[in-house]
Amino acid sequence: MIKLIIVDDDVLIRESLKIIIGIDNEIEVVKALENGKECIDFLSENEVDVVLLDMRMPVMDGTEVLEEISKKNIKVKVLILTTFDEEKLISSAIKHKTSGYLLKSSKPEKIISGIKSVYLGNGVFESDIVSKLVVGSSNKNDKSDDEGLNIYGLTDREKDIVRLISKGLSNKEIANKLFLSEGTIKNHITSILSKMDLKHRTQIAIEYLNSKIH
Structure with missing residues (x-):
């Protein structure tokens, strides 16, 4: 209960x-x-x-x-x-x-x-919540994206995956785009969650988009 x-x-x-x-x-x-x-x-x-x-x-x-x-x-x-x-x-x-x-x-x-x-x-x-963060972050450039991610000690590959997650891509789509296996992507996401102190995939996208706004 x-x-x-x-x-x-x-x-x-x-x-x-x-x-x-x-x-x-x-x-x-x-x-x-x-x-x-x-x-x-x-x-x-x-x-x-x-x-x-x-x-x-x-x-x-x-x-x-x-x-x-x-x-x-x-x-x-x-x-x-x-x-x-x-x-x-x-x-x-x-x-x-x-x-x-x-x-x-x-x-x-x-x-x-x-x-x-x-x-x-x-x-x-709520999907509208994530969309609001995406719209609010759209004017930021790639350099500011990196600055927001650097505090977590992510590798370049992990940063790429975070950005793709924030665009709504599935593990399979990310794997195809980066020419990696789905298993490898899952392993990277596990590492990302640990480094960012998060529990699930959705939070990666929201945390990232939130950092772009601020």
């Missing part, structure tokens, strides 16, 4: 999510909270698997919650669910290794699926 808390300042959204998600027999909504401070206080005293977190809230917003979770080293996965898709908020979520970022316009089944996916260690990112 996945232990979940919902954190949203809108009581109607909060309670609606509690009812909708609570129907699923694999998820237990243990608490619905209205601000970030309540979230951190609850996490400090209770074990939770996943936090479904809004970004814009009074008292303590989503960014501050992510900072506190990191600072206190709280072992919990966070799935952002918000109506906002501004680059600044996306950047903050990625910076703190958020497991996913969905918009409230998502269908209930997508949110429930996202919770389960995040619980299993996978990433869930």
Whole structure:
């Protein structure tokens, strides 16, 4: 059973999510909270698997919650669910290794699926979110790309693969483009994930595109 808390300042959204998600027999909504401070206080005293977190809230917003979770080293996965898709908020979520970022316009089944996916260690990112980062980064040149990647100690081949991942290419497509086997590409991606301290492929693209913006 996945232990979940919902954190949203809108009581109607909060309670609606509690009812909708609570129907699923694999998820237990243990608490619905209205601000970030309540979230951190609850996490400090209770074990939770996943936090479904809004970004814009009074008292303590989503960014501050992510900072506190990191600072206190709280072992919990966070799935952002918000109506906002501004680059600044996306950047903050990625910076703190958020497991996913969905918009409230998502269908209930997508949110429930996202919770389960995040619980299993996978990433869930709205396609519109990634597209926004791609558009925002389009004016940067290759030199700035390299500067953003150099901090991770990646090899030239690994940098090439990161760029191709960020363009949406599959492992097979990358292998064909670089004249390498799929197995070799998978090995490189494993190395990239380790060096960038990330958990899944999608985060490589978002982290890279985010660095181009900033």
